[in-house]
Amino acid sequence: MAFDRLISLSAALRAFSARNRIALTVIAVLLFGGGMVWAVGQLDVTLASLEWRPLLVVVLVFVPLDIALSALNLSLLAKIVDTRISAKDSLVATVIGRVAEVLPIPGAALVRGAALLRSGASFKAMIGVLAVSSLMTLALAGVFAAIPLLPREPWLAYVLLAGSVLVFIGSMGWVARKAGAAIVSAMLALRLGILALTTLRFVACFLVIGSIVPVRDALLFVVGGTVTTYVGILPAGLGVSEGISAALALLIGVLPAAAFLAAAINRLCGLGVGGVIALAMIATGAYQPRPAT
Incomplete structure (x- = not known):
């Protein structure tokens, strides 16, 4: 079955990344650092030229909301494989996983997978549900990205839309067979919320560097991070998702350097907030490393 082969491909890529x-x-660090130097040089950006109010909105509002929605998503994934993860454990796994993703360890997939295994899921079920979750998000991101392309590159938009709809139908069908329509609806709502937040984060991050990008155009940039999350070769797609954003910017008349820098700021905000929360969890004992059983 084609959809099962996609799941196997996702698992194989993550295994290659882990090895x-x-x-x-x-x-990844070299790509990210080199891209940052290039983007700052192209735009002549300084700390004094940054707009701090949209940055605060990203850090204090958008990133915490994104973490909360992602934690809810992990709880839903547990239900798909007939187990349960508490709200606290979902939040801990989400935060620690995001920070771990940029370290030389298997990252977020390992942390989320370990949480599912501890909840009672089998290894096969854990691999399947994480892969399907990524595919579903990737498909919706493709639909989002097609919207700003329709008036500019209609042929590309229709191809992207068709492929995304096919993957979306396949992933939704898989979840429906496993868990029913209610879980499918909840997963769809969560992903729409997460991708909408990602779009708003990009709008705000462009404002930080003095660039105004309409919400409709910012929909295109949700693809960069989502594709690298699914492919999962470089840690957190570091440098790659920013490069994808820079390339996509050419399709809608945005400066590639501005797109790279906005994507980098978005990443650094997420990592910074996640790091602070992770340290607080470790300091208070909310997170205590333990082997999966």
Whole structure:
């Protein structure tokens, strides 16, 4: 079955990433750092020229909301495989996973997977549900990205839309067979919320560097992070998702350097907030490393 082969491909790519994590982390850091130097040089951006109010909105509002929705998503994934993860454990796994994703370890997938295994899921069920979750998000991101392309590159938009709809139908069908229509509806609502927040984060991050990008055009940039999350080769797609954003910017008349820098600011905000919350969890004992059983 084609959809099962996609799940297997996702698992294989993550396994390759896990085996070569240190080398891939070095490559990712070089890509990200080099891209930052290039983007700042192209735009002549300084700390004094940054707009701090939209940055605060991202840090204090959008990122915490995104973390909360992602934690709810993990709880839903547990229900699909007939187990249960508490709200606290979902939040801990989400936060620690996001921070771990940029380290030379298997990252967020490992942390989320370990949480599912501890809840009672089998290894096969855990791999399947994480892969389907990524595919569903990727498909919706493709639909989002097609919207700003329709008036500019209609042929590309229709191809992207068709492919995304096919993957979306397949992933929704898989979840429906496993868990029913109620869980499917909840997963759809959560993903729409997460991708909408991602879009608003990009709008705000462009404002930080003095660029105004309409919400409709910002829909295109949700693809960068989502594609690298699914492919999962470089840690957190570091440098790659920013590069994808820079390339996509050419399709809608946005400066590639501005798109790279906005994507980088978005990432750094997420990592910074996640890091602070993770440290608080470790300090208070909310997070205590333990092996999966």
